[in-house]
Amino acid sequence: MGHRKLFILAAVTLFLAACAGPKDLIVLLPNEDGSSSGVVVVENSKGEIVTLDQPLAAARVAKGGSPEQASISQSDIDQTFSGALAAQPPAPVSFVLYFVTGSTRLVPSSDENLKNLFEAVAARQTVEVQVTGHTDRVGKVTDNDRLSLRRAQAIAKMLTVQGIKTSRVLAVGRGEREPLVNTADEVSESRNRRVEVIVR
Amino acid sequence: MTFIDNTRLSAGPNSNVELTRFKFNSTTHDGAFQTSVNKGTLAIISGQIAKRSPKAMTVRTPASILGVRGTRFLVKVGEEESR
Numbered sequence: 001m002g003h004r005k006l007f008i009l010a011a012v013t014l015f016l017a018a019c020a021g022p023k024d025l026i027v028l029l030p031n032e033d034g035s036s037s038g039v040v041v042v043e044n045s046k047g048e049i050v051t052l053d054q055p056l057a058a059a060r061v062a063k064g065g066s067p068e069q070a071s072i073s074q075s076d077i078d079q080t081f082s083g084a085l086a087a088q089p090p091a092p093v094s095f096v097l098y099f100v101t102g103s104t105r106l107v108p109s110s111d112e113n114l115k116n117l118f119e120a121v122a123a124r125q126t127v128e129v130q131v132t133g134h135t136d137r138v139g140k141v142t143d144n145d146r147l148s149l150r151r152a153q154a155i156a157k158m159l160t161v162q163g164i165k166t167s168r169v170l171a172v173g174r175g176e177r178e179p180l181v182n183t184a185d186e187v188s189e190s191r192n193r194r195v196e197v198i199v200r
Numbered sequence: 201m202t203f204i205d206n207t208r209l210s211a212g213p214n215s216n217v218e219l220t221r222f223k224f225n226s227t228t229h230d231g232a233f234q235t236s237v238n239k240g241t242l243a244i245i246s247g248q249i250a251k252r253s254p255k256a257m258t259v260r261t262p263a264s265i266l267g268v269r270g271t272r273f274l275v276k277v278g279e280e281e282s283r
Contacts, residue, residue: 022278024261029272038246038271041254042264052273062278063263081274083212084243089202091245128202200202 023060025080027072030055032091042067092200093120096180097155099193101138102147104154107190118162120199127164128200131156133173136192137185141175149173155195205231207247207257215240220260224249236260242275244268 031037040052042059050059050067056074061067078085095117097110106114121127133152135144152171159169179192201209205224211217216239224231231249235242237259250257250268257268261277 022262024263024278025274025276026261026264026266027274029274031272032245037273038250038269039254039267040269040271040273041267043267044264060278061261061263065263067264077274080276081212081241081243084210084215084241084274087210087212088243088245089208089210091208092202092206130204200204200206 021062021065023062023065025058025060025070025072026052027058027077027081028052028055029077089200090124092198094199095120095197097195097197098190099151099195101136101188101190101193104147104150114158117197117199118159121159121162121164124199127168129156129159129164129169130198130200131159131169131171132196133171134178134180134192134194134196135176136187136189137176137179137183138188139186145173145175147173148175151193151195155197203233203247205229205233205247205249207233207249208245209235210243211237212241212243215242217242231256233257234260237275237277238262239277239279241277243273244275245272246270 026040026042028040036055042050042052042061044061044067048066050069052059058070058072059067060070095113097113098107099105100107121129131152133148135148152173156169156171160166180194181189181191183189203222218236218238220234220236221232229248229252233249233256246257246268251270254267254269259266259268259275261275
């Protein structure tokens, strides 16, 4: 084989390699409840765009190439993305617990929800909990700031007793600033005497 | 990983993902979320940041940049055929 032939062969090979170069794959999934979700716009460095707005719509794009619509089957998705999908964290859940007026004691009807909270926390491998305390508008703002924080801390303490690391629980008090139900000042409102807990 | 805006992000084995920028105001829900996937696979369920504006959340792949609005999606970085 002459040098020229070799050179052509090499050139053709390089050309083919460039065409068949690695392509990134992007797939839009439906929401976890099966409904159609939002939009992903795939754009290359030249500003060429493919918009994905239907569940299972897909696009492929090679470096320097134009993004192309692509199709992919559910079984290919499951196979290609099994690792990433299996590692997906569960959706954050939130709980609201209510308190006896002026105190950090839960009303008995919140016992059930407290149990649900403990279960949600126990079900997670890694967990982060945000606890936000609130009060109604009875009493001074500064007192309510303190009370709301103490409520949050009371729940945070219960969580650490359950075995969660202190560093994984954030307790804050919002006082009477963020009522669930708007009232005039000095109105006693049971729905505002609460702690909201988000488990991630 | 779950972020404070409730974005959930998980990677497949042998992946390389870089968090370039994360900013979130929990009151207004304004923020910025920029990541790069350099290798492997990534699954994302976007959170509150991506609900605000289509520019707020972007994911870079070697060949493209993805603009994200309120959604769940998958990314795989192209690999050289090794057969």
